[in-house]
Amino acid sequence: MKEIYLDNNATTRVADEVFEEMLPFLREQYGNPSSMHAFGGRVGRAVSLARERAAAALGCVPTEIVFTSCGTESDNTAINSALTARPEKRHVVTTKVEHPAVLSYCKNLEGKGFDVTYLGVDREGLLDLDELRDALRDDTAVVSVMYANNETGVLFPIPEIGAICRERGVPLHTDAVQAVGKIPIDLSTLPVDYLALSGHKLHAPKGVGALYVRKGTPFRPFLIGGHQERGRRAGTENTASIAALGKALELAAAGVGHENTAVRALRDRLENGLLAAVPDCRLNGAREPRLPNTSNISFKYVEGEAILLMLDQFGICASSGSACTSGSLEPSHVLRALGVPFTFAHGSIRFSLSRYTTQAEIDAVLAELPRIIERLRVLSPFKKGGPEPLDEKPPCTC
Amino acid sequence: MWEYTDKVRDHFLNPRNAGDLAEANAVGEVGSLACGDALKLFLKINEAGVIEDARFQTFGCASAIASSSVLTEMLKGKTVEEAKRLTNKDIAAELGGLPKEKMHCSVMGQEALEAALKSYFGEKAEEHEAEGELVCKCFGVHDGLIRRAIRENDLKTVEDITSFTKAGGGCGDCLERLGEILAEERGQPKPVPAAEPKKLTNIQRMQLVAKVIEEEIRPSLKKDGGDIELIDIEGRNVVVALRGACIGCPSSQLTLKNLVEQRLREAVEPGITVTQG
Ligand SMILES: Cc1ncc(COP(=O)(O)O)c(C=O)c1O
Numbered sequence: 001m002k003e004i005y006l007d008n009n010a011t012t013r014v015a016d017e018v019f020e021e022m023l024p025f026l027r028e029q030y031g032n033p034s035s036m037h038a039f040g041g042r043v044g045r046a047v048s049l050a051r052e053r054a055a056a057a058l059g060c061v062p063t064e065i066v067f068t069s070c071g072t073e074s075d076n077t078a079i080n081s082a083l084t085a086r087p088e089k090r091h092v093v094t095t096k097v098e099h100p101a102v103l104s105y106c107k108n109l110e111g112k113g114f115d116v117t118y119l120g121v122d123r124e125g126l127l128d129l130d131e132l133r134d135a136l137r138d139d140t141a142v143v144s145v146m147y148a149n150n151e152t153g154v155l156f157p158i159p160e161i162g163a164i165c166r167e168r169g170v171p172l173h174t175d176a177v178q179a180v181g182k183i184p185i186d187l188s189t190l191p192v193d194y195l196a197l198s199g200h201k202l203h204a205p206k207g208v209g210a211l212y213v214r215k216g217t218p219f220r221p222f223l224i225g226g227h228q229e230r231g232r233r234a235g236t237e238n239t240a241s242i243a244a245l246g247k248a249l250e251l252a253a254a255g256v257g258h259e260n261t262a263v264r265a266l267r268d269r270l271e272n273g274l275l276a277a278v279p280d281c282r283l284n285g286a287r288e289p290r291l292p293n294t295s296n297i298s299f300k301y302v303e304g305e306a307i308l309l310m311l312d313q314f315g316i317c318a319s320s321g322s323a324c325t326s327g328s329l330e331p332s333h334v335l336r337a338l339g340v341p342f343t344f345a346h347g348s349i350r351f352s353l354s355r356y357t358t359q360a361e362i363d364a365v366l367a368e369l370p371r372i373i374e375r376l377r378v379l380s381p382f383k384k385g386g387p388e389p390l391d392e393k394p395p396c397t398c
Numbered sequence: 399m400w401e402y403t404d405k406v407r408d409h410f411l412n413p414r415n416a417g418d419l420a421e422a423n424a425v426g427e428v429g430s431l432a433c434g435d436a437l438k439l440f441l442k443i444n445e446a447g448v449i450e451d452a453r454f455q456t457f458g459c460a461s462a463i464a465s466s467s468v469l470t471e472m473l474k475g476k477t478v479e480e481a482k483r484l485t486n487k488d489i490a491a492e493l494g495g496l497p498k499e500k501m502h503c504s505v506m507g508q509e510a511l512e513a514a515l516k517s518y519f520g521e522k523a524e525e526h527e528a529e530g531e532l533v534c535k536c537f538g539v540h541d542g543l544i545r546r547a548i549r550e551n552d553l554k555t556v557e558d559i560t561s562f563t564k565a566g567g568g569c570g571d572c573l574e575r576l577g578e579i580l581a582e583e584r585g586q587p588k589p590v591p592a593a594e595p596k597k598l599t600n601i602q603r604m605q606l607v608a609k610v611i612e613e614e615i616r617p618s619l620k621k622d623g624g625d626i627e628l629i630d631i632e633g634r635n636v637v638v639a640l641r642g643a644c645i646g647c648p649s650s651q652l653t654l655k656n657l658v659e660q661r662l663r664e665a666v667e668p669g670i671t672v673t674q675g
């Protein structure tokens with residue numbers, strides 16, 4: 001059975017072109033880019049080419065790109081850099097719906113005596129920019145706001161947020177791990193100081209990422225050692241993966257139109273089809289502005305993990321923000337921040353498409369999923385018209 | 399991805415004895431939608447005290463459904479006395495084992511069975527409530543259940559307790575107390591302390607608040623074209639969203655305080671506050 005992969009916000013398949021690009025560096029071109037000999041120098045040129053491709057794709061200059069080992073490292077590095085560069089500033093502003101790469105890092109900062117403001121979101125998953133304005137203080141070292149939410153796909157207005165931060169002279173970091181390749185990004189006009197991206201979300205392999213650092217932004221390295229990346233990220237370069245990331249970013253920039261037409265149309269077909277075919281379900285997060293590939297839908301009266309395992313029977317891969325799959329006993333922090341009622345939060349499913357998704361695949365999901373929900377609802381003690389879910393009952397022993 | 403045994407997968411994909419049972423003379427119900435899993439167990443027990451039929455309805459993950467399904471299979475043909483001796487360990491063993499993080503699903507099966515047998519003997523399901531001290535507010539877990547889980551499953555760490563009872567899996571405030579209980583249980587066995595005076599647990603409060611909103615407040619708002627949705631309950635603070643005609647209505651703040659808060663204070667608990675989410 002060929003899988004129907006609708007979990008592209010978790011990770012993506014490596015594009016064939018990208019795979020070809022990296023092969024030489026895993027075979028014959030194994031030199032160290034820092035070496036003096038021509039054998040290493042050739043690999044150094046490949047790293048430079050990747051940096052140029054990345055810069056071209058993002059609208060910045062090559063020296064503003066630092067290659068890292070993943071999105072998480074890019075996020076950690078950005079926040080750490082802003083704090084280390086301005087040690088007298090002890091305050092960070094972020095949101096409640098960030099990926100753990102930012103959220104856990106900020107929680108950790110609190111333990112070290114930093115002050116963190118976590119901005120909430122409304123029921124659509126959107127920020128109140130006045131709240132952001134009010135949160136900025138004289139000792140705010142950095143604002144870290146994600147570009148696109150990994151669970152709902154909801155976009156934050158980074159241009160407006162950047163303008164607000166500029167006005168107050170506070171650097172802005174954006175976690176654009178889910179945004180790059182899915183929406184147009186032009187750093188020549190986007191007012192951000194740091195931007196994080198990750199290779200494996202855009203058809204490059206796992207374990208490579210990049211951090212954009214605007215020229216003139218004070219920078220302090222996270223990994224300290226050799227002088228690689230012009231002293232901004234020590235450690236011998238992951239040459240094959242960096243070459244891959246350069247190629248993947250080139251493809252992503254060229255394909256962003258396709259994402260916003262063809263991929264968006266398939267996503268809408270899936271979403272509208274499900275919302276029409278299945279009673280008692282709802283979309284989580286704003287319909288717009290949103291990534292073109294993501295749809296997060298909650299099915300009342302059933303539990304997310306059960307849905308996923310049934311989908312798995314048909315080779316359909318998706319993910320869930322339900323407690324049972326989030327590795328904790330409570331539903332995802334993102335859905336909770338949106339105020340998704342408990343009655344829906346446990347049955348949430350995230351579908352995330354890619355340029356490889358076909359209409360036949362979407363139609364297969366549309367054929368199977370309503371039946372799966374129906375089956376699970378037959379098993380469930382909660383039903384429409386039955387006693388309301390939070391009805392009086394012996395207390396929960398779960 | 400969880401590693402489930404073939405038997406768990408089989409009982410999940412092909413659940414046995416699903417549905418309700420009109421002739422049931424013993425019904426046990428545990429869990430809630432808010433908690434993420436719930437089980438309703440139906441038994442038909444004949445005059446000889448033999449379980450002739452068993453059915454279930456489950457809301458929950460694959461292992462919750464499989465635990466319920468296998469439990470009904472195990473119960474059929476057993477006498478009430480035999481059924482009483484079933485523990486969560488037996489349920490898990492019958493499934494060829496459950497991932498540790500999922501053991502609470504087997505505990506839910508055992509709890510539902512106990513509730514069903516109590517209902518058969520005419521005892522009220524209320525028995526279930528205050529089994530001693532309320533330890534975990536997030537999941538409404540009392541120390542009775544925790545202590546029994548420790549003893550019956552030979553639990554060694556606080557993490558184990560969370561896997562088996564969910565206690566400690568939310569805000570984490572009770573972790574310290576769980577550690578103390580664990581130390582007590584693993585030291586010399588102590589009798590379970592007498593029940594505390596009855597206070598509302600988080601879950602009880604949640605259920606009551608939801609009921610009052612659904613049955614009283616919503617209908618009265620709806621008469622004026624408004625509506626309300628319960629979003630969250632944190633301690634005694636109830637977060638709601640006003641809907642329909644209430645949105646933008648100049649007196650919505652008054653509605654919130656005078657109608658919603660007032661009514662919840664009367665019907666549920668005096669300390670309740672209501673805010674808009
Ligand atoms: C929004 C966001 N930020 C950061 C990350 C972390 O990226 P990586 O897995 O490359 O560390 C992810 C991916 O899971 C993400 O979705």
Ligand code: FES
Nearest residue numbers: 534535536568569
């Ligand atoms: S009180 Fe137990 S986890 Fe919150």
